[in-house]
Amino acid sequence: MPLRVGPFVRCRLGATLLALWLVFAGFTCTGSEHAATATLPASFSDLLPHFLVEPEDEFIVKNKPVTLSCRSTPATQIYFKCNGEWVHQDDHLIERTIDPATALPVMQVTIDITRQQVEKIFGLDEYWCQCVAWSTTGTQKSQKAYIRIAYLRKNFEEEPQGKEVALDQEVLLRCHPPEGVPQAEVEWQRNEDVIDPASDPNFFITADHNLVIKKARLADTGNYTCVAKNIVARRKSTSATVLVYVNGGWSTWTTWSSCSAVCGRGWQKRSRSCTNPTPLNGGTSCEGQSVQKSACVATCPVDGGWSEWSKWSACGADCSTWRSRECTQPSPGTGGKDCQGLDLQSLNCTSEQCPQTVGGAEDVALYVGMVAVALCLTLLLIVVVLVYRRKKEGLDADVTDSSILTTGFQPMGIKPSKPENSHLLTIQPDLTTTTTSYQGTLRSRHDTTGKFSMTNGPLLDPLPNGSHTMHNGKLNSDPAEFVSRLSTQSYFKTLPRDVANTSYGTFNFLGGRLTIPNTGISLLIPPEAIPRGKIYEIYLTVQRKEDLRLPLAGCQTLLSPVVSCGPPGVVLSRPVILSMDHCSDACLDNWAVRLKKQNYEGTWEDVLLMGEELVSEPYYCQLEAETCRLFSEQLGTFALVGESLHMGAAKRLRLVLFSDAYCSTLEYNIRVYCMDDTQDVFKEVMQMERQLGGRLIDEPHVLLFKDSYHNLRLSIHDMPQAHWRSKLLAGYQDTRAVDSEFLLMDSNATALAGPSAFQIPYLIRQKICGSLDAPCPNGADWRMLAQRLKLERHMIFFASKASPTSVILDLWEAQHFHSGNINQLATVMADIGKQEAMIFLVSDGEC
Numbered sequence: 001m002p003l004r005v006g007p008f009v010r011c012r013l014g015a016t017l018l019a020l021w022l023v024f025a026g027f028t029c030t031g032s033e034h035a036a037t038a039t040l041p042a043s044f045s046d047l048l049p050h051f052l053v054e055p056e057d058e059f060i061v062k063n064k065p066v067t068l069s070c071r072s073t074p075a076t077q078i079y080f081k082c083n084g085e086w087v088h089q090d091d092h093l094i095e096r097t098i099d100p101a102t103a104l105p106v107m108q109v110t111i112d113i114t115r116q117q118v119e120k121i122f123g124l125d126e127y128w129c130q131c132v133a134w135s136t137t138g139t140q141k142s143q144k145a146y147i148r149i150a151y152l153r154k155n156f157e158e159e160p161q162g163k164e165v166a167l168d169q170e171v172l173l174r175c176h177p178p179e180g181v182p183q184a185e186v187e188w189q190r191n192e193d194v195i196d197p198a199s200d201p202n203f204f205i206t207a208d209h210n211l212v213i214k215k216a217r218l219a220d221t222g223n224y225t226c227v228a229k230n231i232v233a234r235r236k237s238t239s240a241t242v243l244v245y246v247n248g249g250w251s252t253w254t255t256w257s258s259c260s261a262v263c264g265r266g267w268q269k270r271s272r273s274c275t276n277p278t279p280l281n282g283g284t285s286c287e288g289q290s291v292q293k294s295a296c297v298a299t300c301p302v303d304g305g306w307s308e309w310s311k312w313s314a315c316g317a318d319c320s321t322w323r324s325r326e327c328t329q330p331s332p333g334t335g336g337k338d339c340q341g342l343d344l345q346s347l348n349c350t351s352e353q354c355p356q357t358v359g360g361a362e363d364v365a366l367y368v369g370m371v372a373v374a375l376c377l378t379l380l381l382i383v384v385v386l387v388y389r390r391k392k393e394g395l396d397a398d399v400t401d402s403s404i405l406t407t408g409f410q411p412m413g414i415k416p417s418k419p420e421n422s423h424l425l426t427i428q429p430d431l432t433t434t435t436t437s438y439q440g441t442l443r444s445r446h447d448t449t450g451k452f453s454m455t456n457g458p459l460l461d462p463l464p465n466g467s468h469t470m471h472n473g474k475l476n477s478d479p480a481e482f483v484s485r486l487s488t489q490s491y492f493k494t495l496p497r498d499v500a501n502t503s504y505g506t507f508n509f510l511g512g513r514l515t516i517p518n519t520g521i522s523l524l525i526p527p528e529a530i531p532r533g534k535i536y537e538i539y540l541t542v543q544r545k546e547d548l549r550l551p552l553a554g555c556q557t558l559l560s561p562v563v564s565c566g567p568p569g570v571v572l573s574r575p576v577i578l579s580m581d582h583c584s585d586a587c588l589d590n591w592a593v594r595l596k597k598q599n600y601e602g603t604w605e606d607v608l609l610m611g612e613e614l615v616s617e618p619y620y621c622q623l624e625a626e627t628c629r630l631f632s633e634q635l636g637t638f639a640l641v642g643e644s645l646h647m648g649a650a651k652r653l654r655l656v657l658f659s660d661a662y663c664s665t666l667e668y669n670i671r672v673y674c675m676d677d678t679q680d681v682f683k684e685v686m687q688m689e690r691q692l693g694g695r696l697i698d699e700p701h702v703l704l705f706k707d708s709y710h711n712l713r714l715s716i717h718d719m720p721q722a723h724w725r726s727k728l729l730a731g732y733q734d735t736r737a738v739d740s741e742f743l744l745m746d747s748n749a750t751a752l753a754g755p756s757a758f759q760i761p762y763l764i765r766q767k768i769c770g771s772l773d774a775p776c777p778n779g780a781d782w783r784m785l786a787q788r789l790k791l792e793r794h795m796i797f798f799a800s801k802a803s804p805t806s807v808i809l810d811l812w813e814a815q816h817f818h819s820g821n822i823n824q825l826a827t828v829m830a831d832i833g834k835q836e837a838m839i840f841l842v843s844d845g846e847c
Contacts, residue, residue: 048140049075049133052106055145059182060115061232068145070131071108073099078109082129083121087111107133113147152180152233160211160226160240164282167246171213171220177228178235184228191222191777216244221281222777243775248279248286248796256294260646263300269293269645279796280783281775290612304332304339315349319366322346500687501680504539505751508532510762512753513817514540514565520581520627520679522817523565526810527762529574540565542680543637550596550639551604555707557651559584559593560628560640561680568600568636574806575620575631577814581678582628582640583652585704590649591642595619595630598637615800622794622811626677629814631797631807644707652677653703655714656685658694670697674714677702758813759822765809768829772805780832782808788828 053071060066072078078094080087095108109131118127131142158176165171177184186209188195195211197203202220204212213220223239251273260266274286304327312321327339348370503514509532511525523540530536543562550558560582584591593610597619608619618633628640642651654677659670671694675681682700689695705712755762772782782804786792791808798804812825 047074047104047135048137049073049135050140051131051133051142053108054142055080055129055131057146057148058113059148059150059231060113060118061150063115065112065114066147067110067112068129068131068147069108069110070133070142071106072131072133072140073102073106074104074135075107075133076105076136077134078107079132080109080111080129081132082113082117083127087129115149118147118149148181150181150230150232152184152228152230152235153178154235156226156228156235156237159237160224162241162243164243164245165216166283167218167244168215171216171242173211173213173224173226173240173242175209175211175226175237177209177226180228180230180232182230184230184235187227187229189225189227190220192225213242216242218244218246218280219777220244221775223774241775243281245281245283246277246279247283248274249276250274250286250288251276253292257646259296259298261296261298263298266296266298267293268296274796280799282799285615285796299334301336302330302333303336305329306339306341306343309345312347319349320346321349501683502539502541503750504537505753506535506537507753508535510754511757512751513757514538515750515752516540516542516680517750518679518683519561520579521561521563522579522814524577524579524757524810524814524817526574526576526806526813527758527765528806529572529576531571531573534571536567536570538565538567538570538635548598548637550641552641554643556641556643558639558676559642559651561678562637562639564637566635568634570635572633572635574801575618575633575810576635577810578630578632578638579814580628580630580638580640581626581680582623583676583678584640584642585650585652586623586625587649588623590645592645593623593640593642595621596639596641604639613797615797620794620797622791624815629811647707649707650704651707653705653712654682655701655703656682657697658689658692659697661693661695672714674703674712759816760809760813760825765806768809769803769805772832773803784832785828788831 049072051070051072053069055068055070058066058068068080070078070080079089079092091111093110097106097108098104099106111129113127113129121127127147128144129147130144133140133142156176156178158174160173160175163171163173173188175186175188177186186205188203188205188211195203195205197205202214202217204214206212209226211224211226221242221244223241225239226237228235228237253272254270256270257268259268269291271291273290279285307326307329309325310323312323315321322344324344326343332338348366501516501519503516505512505514507525507530509528509530511527511529513525514523516522519542521540521542523538525538541564543564545558545562548562550562552558560580563578563580565576565578584593588611591610594606595608595610596604597607598604608617608621610621610623613620620631622629622631630638632638642649654673654675656673656675657670658673659668671689671692673685675685703712758765760768772785775781782798783795785805786795786798786808789808789812791798791811798807801807
């Protein structure tokens, strides 16, 4: 039986003596180094211990201690030594088991290492621990396990920087993570999404943690963040914005247009657009001309002309002679007309020339025939003379002088008496508002006595019979007084308009809106357009064309009202939007439309050519079907002037007919207006007709006046009987009049200031701008908003502004003030995927 020594006997023995003790018995030794804890069977007494588990390197995170473990067999004792010193046995947790396969004793020991223990030797050496195991044969030492305090600094040694790069350019974003133990791992994020180079080979992360974009794409536009992390913490660098821009490129030239002249010298043009590619994200626009013009000569049509008659032939057996001519001087060509008339003439021969083949009876027949032909020719000549005089005296009103109705386009005092004055057809029509009055009794169309005649005297002179008159002239309305408060201000004294055609208001940085009712003219002052701290009194008025004559050159024509807003010279932080009607066909391929502005000296200047706008200029126009939206950073007097590029250009005119509301006799008056198809002119006519007591006869009709080098002719015929009936006993007749649906007045306020002037609340507007202004890689930003609102043609203009979204919303407000559907805008925002889709649910208190 083995010898056991008491548990409190202290031992100070060398290694040889200790091994000898362990051969005889198990001891329990207490001391600073070790104590005998177990005995081994005799069959395993010659085995050295070996480690089943050795301690591993550990990191102390914050203040949490780490645990080291060690397992060995066969072993009688196991202890840890840390930094050359034995760990006290009370700090060990020992567990003894038997290996079922070998029946050898197995010992496992664990210790805890705290942050304080490691910090005691901080700066001297690394903290390490080692496990030592004993058996009766000898000792074994495990590997060293190093314990370190884990940390990660907050500040990056180098952070990525934002860049603007061209399409397909290589991009390098540098990142040096913060110092840390263990060393931090690095990953890259784009717009909060982790970049995986394995799934997108266009990205590459270098060994020193830099990110390389091999070829920049539009989708690579976004915010890039470098993320460093270890077991302690996770750090993010500041985001670097990468903006991939596209420089504009010209498309190929279109084919040359057909020559503008039908005959003779003219010009033709071709165009190209900056869409190959379209500049994006601040890329440079194309340099050079977008339109080229070239002189051309159109081959004129040649009408055919007759040659001289040939000599008369000899008298033939049939007692006839003939002669001929040819259409060869010149021959018709290039679509010219063929010669009109006979190319062969024949006559009967005289008795001397005619061969004598018959007796006297035949001579009598010949003479009778000749007399009959002479009588027929005489009767025909008399009929022609009577018809000519009939047309001259009785049908002037229907045919000869029907051109008088065109005086609405070209006023003149004397009607030409000779048809040779055909040059009047080339006079450009004056499309200003005029009236034509027709007075006469109502008659059936088949009653020839109902035709009226015209003299060749001045148009304003009455006709001799006094029963039918037609005159042409302006109906001048009395000038109205100005708003008394504004009339004292110098900048308003030059605006001769009445209060019905002028609006004014006082505005600050919250903006507002001015509207002239029933004219289609309004001025939108967006929020922040007026600098904070400033208060402006702004007016809006429409000018009379006769009061402010606009100089037009060549084939130019006025397409819009002349509108003034002011006072001029006020400082604006962003452009206002002036809306006004126009009467062109809105096709820039047919027109060269220019914006004219009157300077301080009263001179008119061209400030913009539609379709060739530059984003650096203070003016920009959007031409809609019937309305022009002008973005302007300056207030003043504006007008649209057009010059047709070819005969396909058309100007919209409105034809309106009025009659007296009540008639006491069978005489009636019709007043005809042919005017520009804009609301302001129609309103002016309505105001004049109210003074005259007139009413609309029929619905206004729109005419397309094309640039075909021909004047416009309007003819008034007797009204069909189905449209009127005579009430002789009542003393008047009814005409089919139009009700007041065409006279609906705009009851909206002329001036709105602050939030009430806008559909979108101010706070919601700011949220939308903040959400959509920043570029988004998937396109869910202001560009998608412009596309959904069908405004992609103005992408370059929007991109040039500090807040593209705000300019888009300004244009939406200008277009939809009366008919705007805020829910529709919310649906667009929802399609883009923005939280602002619920803007229509925001309460007034929140806004």
